[in-house]
Amino acid sequence: xxxxxxxxxxxxxxxxxxxxxxxxxxxxxxELPRRALAALGAATAxxxxxxxxxxxxxxxxxGAVEAAxxxxxxxxxxxxxxxxxxxFWINVYNALVLHxxxxxxxxxxxxxxxxxxxxxxxxxxxxxxxLDDIEHGVLRANRRRPFPPFRPFGRLDPRGALALGAxxxxxxxxxxxxxRSCPPVGVYRASAIDRELDAATRNFVNxxxxxxxxxxxxxxxxFRWYREDFAAEGLVPxxxxxLDEGPVRAALATAPxxxxxxxxxWTLAHEPVE
Numbered sequence: 191x192x193x194x195x196x197x198x199x200x201x202x203x204x205x206x207x208x209x210x211x212x213x214x215x216x217x218x219x220x221e222l223p224r225r226a227l228a229a230l231g232a233a234t235a236x237x238x239x240x241x242x243x244x245x246x247x248x249x250x251x252x253g254a255v256e257a258a259x260x261x262x263x264x265x266x267x268x269x270x271x272x273x274x275x276x277x278f279w280i281n282v283y284n285a286l287v288l289h290x291x292x293x294x295x296x297x298x299x300x301x302x303x304x305x306x307x308x309x310x311x312x313x314x315x316x317x318x319x320x321l322d323d324i325e326h327g328v329l330r331a332n333r334r335r336p337f338p339p340f341r342p343f344g345r346l347d348p349r350g351a352l353a354l355g356a357x358x359x360x361x362x363x364x365x366x367x368x369x370r371s372c373p374p375v376g377v378y379r380a381s382a383i384d385r386e387l388d389a390a391t392r393n394f395v396n397x398x399x400x401x402x403x404x405x406x407x408x409x410x411x412x413f414r415w416y417r418e419d420f421a422a423e424g425l426v427p428x429x430x431x432x433l434d435e436g437p438v439r440a441a442l443a444t445a446p447x448x449x450x451x452x453x454x455x456w457t458l459a460h461e462p463v464e
Contacts, residue, residue, distance in 0.1 A: 198309045199318060200289050201258040215264035215315075216380060218257065219278035222285045223377045225254040230288065230460070240460040246292050258289060258312060266315045266352065274380040275354060276329070276387075280364045283324045284375045286312055287368045290321075291458065299456045300368045307367070317349050321367075328352050329361050336415045359419040359428065360387040362412055363394040370455040371398075371410055388432075395432040398452070407442050408450040425449070 229250035233241045245251055261282065269275045290310035291300065300306040307321040319328070320342075326335040327342035332353040334341055343350040364387060366372040373394045378386050398410045413425060420428045426442060433439035 195305055195309065197311050197318060197320065198290070198294070198303075199311045199313060200286065200293055201255070201261060201312045203259070215266055215268045215278055216274055218260050218264050219281045220377055220379065222254065222257040222261065223281045223375065225250070225257050226285045226288050227375060227377070229254050234460070235463060238461070239463045241463045242292060242295075242297070251292065254285070254289070258285065261312055261314045264315055266317075271380075272354065273383045276358065276361070277378040277380040277383050279324055279328050280361060280378045282312065282314070283321060283329070284364075284366050286310060286321055286324070287366060288375075291368050296368075296458065297462050299458060301456060317352070319349065319352075323349065325365060329354060329365075330357050330416075330419065331355060333357065333418070357419045358387070359416070359423075360391045362416055362419070363387070363391040366459065368459060370457050370459050371412075372459055392432045392434075395429060396434050396438075399429060399433065399438055400452070401438055401441055402450060405441060406450050407438060408452045411451045411454045413449070414451050 229245060229248055230240065232250050233245035233248060235241065269278055287300075287310075290296070290303070290306065294303050294310075296302050303309070307325075309320060311318050311320040311323075313319075322335055323342045326333055327349060332341050332343050332350060343353065363373045364376070364378060366375045373390060376386065376390065400408050402408050409429070413420070417425060423431075429442060430439065433442065
């Protein structure tokens with residue numbers, strides 16, 4: 191396989207012992223991001239910058255890597271229902287992005303690694319799933335990605351059975367692709383997934399949707415890239431549902447003209463120490 195598109199599997203090899211019988215996909219899906227975020231916090235300076243060398247070599251990070259390896263032994267069939275599946279795959283995606291940044295020594299942007307989202311992967315219950323597979327194949331119900339514009343799972347791909355039945359556009363405000371323009375990372379729980387997704391969406395929309403100097407509404411390009419995901423409700427009604435009262439909401443409600451798109455900042459969300 192051409193080296194620039196060869197998969198990069200980050201949770202090989204498997205642990206020397208299989209995961210305990212009492213472990214579950216739901217539990218492991220929450221434990222992984224919890225450990226990864228704890229390791230990240232321990233390596234973050236008061237300035238907010240991250241010592242990635244310290245992070246990679248820490249015992250906390252070793253625990254996160256072991257949690258990632260444990261995903262090989264979970265049963266995805268245990269994820270019964272939409273809420274459990276949403277929470278699991280959002281958590282795994284966010285952990286996998288951070289794992290890729292740390293393991294591959296990325297310091298400026300994930301674009302330092304060619305085709306990062308198509309290559310960086312975990313093995314989970316016998317399947318290899320990349321970031322693109324999780325985001326566009328599973329969470330976006332096997333819709334076309336922006337680039338290249340293909341569906342991740344072909345008609346005969348057994349991973350197609352993992353895809354959710356419909357897109358919940360709020361996932362875009364829970365997924366963190368490692369860029370400064372992304373929403374913050376949280377640990378999502380099946381028991382509270384709708385409340386947590388609403389909170390994440392409201393937080394992102396009210397911070398990222400702004401007015402320019404001419405009083406026109408500006409949105410991050412994520413709304414443009416995935417506009418079809420908001421088509422059922424319409425993008426403007428969706429924004430109005432989550433915008434707090436204020437100048438931005440008033441401008442959008444009174445004159446929902448053509449939206450302007452803000453540049454997407456791909457520099458790392460967590461700036462490294464010098």
